[in-house]
Amino acid sequence: MNRLNQLFKNTSKPILSIYYTAGYPALESTLDIAEKLEQAGADFIEIGFPYSDPLADGPVIQNSSQKALENGMTLHVLFEQLKDLRKRVTIPVLLMGYVNPVLQFGVENFCKACAEAGVDGVIVPDLPMYEYEEMYKDYFIDNNLTNIFLVTPQTSEERIRKIDGLSNGFIYLLSSNSTTGKSTGISGDSETYFSRIQSMNLENPTMIGFGISDSTSFNKAAQYTRGAIVGSAFVKFLDTENALNQIPQFISEIRG
Amino acid sequence: MKYQVNEKGYYGDFGGAYIPEMLYPNIEHLRQQYLEIMQERQFQKEFQQLLKDYVGRPSPLFFAERLSEKYGTTIYLKREDLNHTGAHKINNTVGQILLAERLGKKRIIAETGAGQHGVATATVCALKGLECVVYMGEVDIERQAPNVARMKMMGAKVIPATSGSKTLKDATNEAMRDWINNPVDTHYIIGSVVGPHPYPDMVARFQSVISEETRKQLKEKTGSETPDHVLACVGGGSNAMGMFYHFLDDVDVNLIAIEAAGKGVESGESAATTLLGKEGVLHGSRSILMQTADGQVVEPYSISAGLDYPGIGPQHAHLFKVKRAKYVSITDDEAMQAGLLCARLEGIIPAIESAHAFAYLEKMKFSGNETVVICLSGRGDKDLDTYMRYFDL
Structure with missing residues (x-):
């Protein structure tokens, strides 16, 4: 059982996860942000590794990815930085990004590097289920890594069941079918869909992401699932002056 | 299949x-x-x-007599440039x-x-x-x-x-x-x-009409449905796939895909994907693409906007890997010269994309009377400014 499974087992309050892009705003800010987030009370974090063509992302994360690449961030640089991860951070950490950099790094090498760094799981939205199952699943299992799948309002029940069977951490529910940072808040339609998922009694816990930007949307999400993920809103906040020292305030405002 | x-x-x-x-x-x-x-x-x-009443198909297969004379072989042009809107x-x-x-x-x-x-x-x-x-x-x-x-x-x-x-x-x-x-x-x-x-x-299926017609037209004109060589330019590769489609299983037909070398394959300003690229994923499929060691997509360059793409379609990647088709590249300069030559010899101004395919004729050696089909994928009207500036016309 890894840190992520422990977290879901031992926590009763709503779980808050924060996404940000490695190497943004500065190349060296990756671990400083992680440390501050833990101190401020985030339950786990998702560190994005940047890609030149992030087609599921809206302008905020596109911009942070581009800046991070300009700053010199690569997977090799990131894994160098993450050598100190477990000296500074104890909460679960996931890496999130697109499949092509992972393929170039080598999927097996990537999984090993994650394990060595103390990373608990991975979210690769454009790695299809079929390829994961047929080609890569064993690398994840051998390295005790959780692979997180996304579910949208359009995902069929049959497919959700299959995803549930392949998952061993949590299932990432998108509040709407959209790119990141597109919508804010949770609509009535979304609530109907969350209820539908809730009534499926899945094996895995669920978390809601996309459109979570304040305490209203966070607490609404937590009514239906174990908690929620804040991405674009936090990345946008990192652009403000003295952001690093304001992180505790950002987190407490989200929790409300 | x-x-x-x-x-x-x-x-x-x-x-x-x-x-x-x-x-x-x-x-x-x-x-x-x-x-x-x-x-x-x-x-x-x-x-x-x-396709018949709106696009104007079948597009003609034109015997390019003066080009044939110049290169000492029999050259046919598949006139996709005559379609409504000017391209395939x-x-x-x-x-x-x-x-x-x-x-x-x-x-x-x-x-x-x-x-x-x-x-x-x-x-x-x-x-x-x-x-x-x-x-x-x-x-x-x-x-x-x-x-x-x-x-x-x-x-x-x-x-x-x-x-x-x-x-x-x-x-x-x-x-x-x-x-x-x-x-x-x-x-x-x-x-x-x-x-x-x-x-x-x-x-590819929608574009395969190009080679379907070509076979019939060749049969009428030469008595044989298959040529010796088929040439088409490749950006993502839709006109080439349409042009190759019904010849894939005829292994005697030499399929040649022409990529854009831009200012030269080694210049850093190129779109020669098979030469410069590696296997990876772009826009939803696994193929060959130009990328850094870290898997970031590299910006391509070609004088022709239609070939200015860092990848090729997955079927092309496969044809390249199993060597069913030959992938070559042509520079901006070679393509521009070929475009001008086609205009002067045949009275047809090709799109700069298509001109890349014509330019490859210069690099081929013909023995006797071989039949060549070139996909003239588009007309050059859209490129007049570029041609005028390049040749100072």
Whole structure:
């Protein structure tokens, strides 16, 4: 059982996860942000590794990815930085990004590097289920890594069941079918869909992401699932002056 | 059939559908429906009728006498430049708009580089009365103003892609983002044999009319359905795939795909994907693409906006890897000279994309009387400014 499974087992309050892009705003800010987030009370974090063509992302994360690449961030640089991860951070950490950099790094090498760094799981939205199952699943299992799948309002029940069977951490529910940072808040339609998922009694816990930007949307999400993920809103906040020292305030405002 | 897609969506090691879950229902729906719809009698009837009466097919196979004389062989030109809207792109958009109607879609999106696919999409949307949104790189909007005007005149909304390098690959990203945000009412008409399965196969099938006609026309003109050599330019690779399609299983036919070397393969300003690229995933399929060691997509360059793409379709990657087709490259300068030569010898101004295919004639050695077919994928009207400036005409 890894840190992520422990977290879901031992926590009763709503779980808050924060996404940000490695190497943004500065190349060296990756671990400083992680440390501050833990101190401020985030339950786990998702560190994005940047890609030149992030087609599921809206302008905020596109911009942070581009800046991070300009700053010199690569997977090799990131894994160098993450050598100190477990000296500074104890909460679960996931890496999130697109499949092509992972393929170039080598999927097996990537999984090993994650394990060595103390990373608990991975979210690769454009790695299809079929390829994961047929080609890569064993690398994840051998390295005790959780692979997180996304579910949208359009995902069929049959497919959700299959995803549930392949998952061993949590299932990432998108509040709407959209790119990141597109919508804010949770609509009535979304609530109907969350209820539908809730009534499926899945094996895995669920978390809601996309459109979570304040305490209203966070607490609404937590009514239906174990908690929620804040991405674009936090990345946008990192652009403000003295952001690093304001992180505790950002987190407490989200929790409300 | 061994060069065609398998039931999992792969051509050998290439293809698949590397898409986020947000696109899965749309792609899956399309995958389940496309073959069935394309084989319906009514669909085929409408498709063939439009190709004939609207596009102006069959496009002629023209014996290029003076070019033949110059190179000492028999050269035929497949005149896709004579299609309505001036290029092969419309074969695919006519097919996909009929498909979109049957899928119940009300809104069409497309990406475009030089604007040829955007114009071909705007055209069929006007024909069918469907809303049309075309994504085009901000840089391309500036350098292809006449095509932007054509799209607008036909009622399309042209949205500049302002991310990344602001060219074709970014326009494609923006179109995919639009589709993610509008999953129910929208169909995405991809313009080349790229993207997640089933797009490469679907687009190749719509474009395969090019080689289907060529076989019949060759039979009439030469007594044989097959030529010795088939030449076509490759950006994403839709005209080449259409031109190769019905010759793939005739192993004696020498298939040659011509990529854009830009200012030279080693210059750092090139779009010669098979030479400079490595296997990877771009725009939803596993193929060959130009990228850094870290897997970041490299910005390509070619004087021709239609070849200015960092990848090739997965079927091309497969044909390259198993060596069924030969992939070569031609520089900007060689292509421009070939374009001028074609204009002077045949009275035909080719698109700069197509001129890359013509330029390869210079590098071939012909023994006796071999038959060559070149896909003249588009006309050069859109490139007049570039030609004028280049030759100081």
